Amino acid sequence: MNFLIVVGTAREGRASIGPAKAVMNEFQNQEHSVELFDLKKRKVPPLGNRTYVEGEEPVAEDIQEFSRLVEKSDGVVLAVPEYNHSIPGILKTLLDHLHPEYENKPFMYVTVSGGSFGGVRALSHLHDITLELGAYPGPDIPISNAGEAFNSDGEILDENYKHRLNNFVKKTAQFTENR
Numbered sequence: 001m002n003f004l005i006v007v008g009t010a011r012e013g014r015a016s017i018g019p020a021k022a023v024m025n026e027f028q029n030q031e032h033s034v035e036l037f038d039l040k041k042r043k044v045p046p047l048g049n050r051t052y053v054e055g056e057e058p059v060a061e062d063i064q065e066f067s068r069l070v071e072k073s074d075g076v077v078l079a080v081p082e083y084n085h086s087i088p089g090i091l092k093t094l095l096d097h098l099h100p101e102y103e104n105k106p107f108m109y110v111t112v113s114g115g116s117f118g119g120v121r122a123l124s125h126l127h128d129i130t131l132e133l134g135a136y137p138g139p140d141i142p143i144s145n146a147g148e149a150f151n152s153d154g155e156i157l158d159e160n161y162k163h164r165l166n167n168f169v170k171k172t173a174q175f176t177e178n179r
Helices: 017-029 061-072 091-097 121-130 160-177
Strands: 002-007 035-037 077-083 106-112 137-141
Touching: 002 017, 002 061, 017 035, 017 077, 017 106, 017 160, 035 061, 061 091, 077 121, 077 160, 091 121, 106 121, 106 160, 121 137, 137 160
Parallel strands: 002 035, 002 077, 077 106, 106 137
Antiparallel strands: none
């Protein structure tokens, strides 16, 4: 299967990049194809007026690329830190740029926090947003103390996450296959 992982923040020092890369590695270990869409390396224009009009492609180059990647993926994994009890604004803007591409698409979630809650408040908002976009919310893995559990290269520093990541990817593949 083919999965798209979206790193849902562009901030310096972000703790979500390590878990995103670890999940990417685990998908590859389980022989799935995976692409990483890193918002730190992309330009996401403000939505303002809609950039997506029925029958036309989005106008911004990175939004066109995102649209193409969503379309060709079997499922989308959002790796998202919790900011102020919600999700980063740049991720919400990215998601709002598209709509028909999400129809019946499985979405899975890797939420992270620097504390002990693992981004569960962001997870709640992600469920609401993706449901509204016509997608199917699937498995999730909240990651607490993310900066201590993973390094920025995706190496797992907290051994407790090895088994959890393996199970998350297995559940993600099963969920996606059954959609």
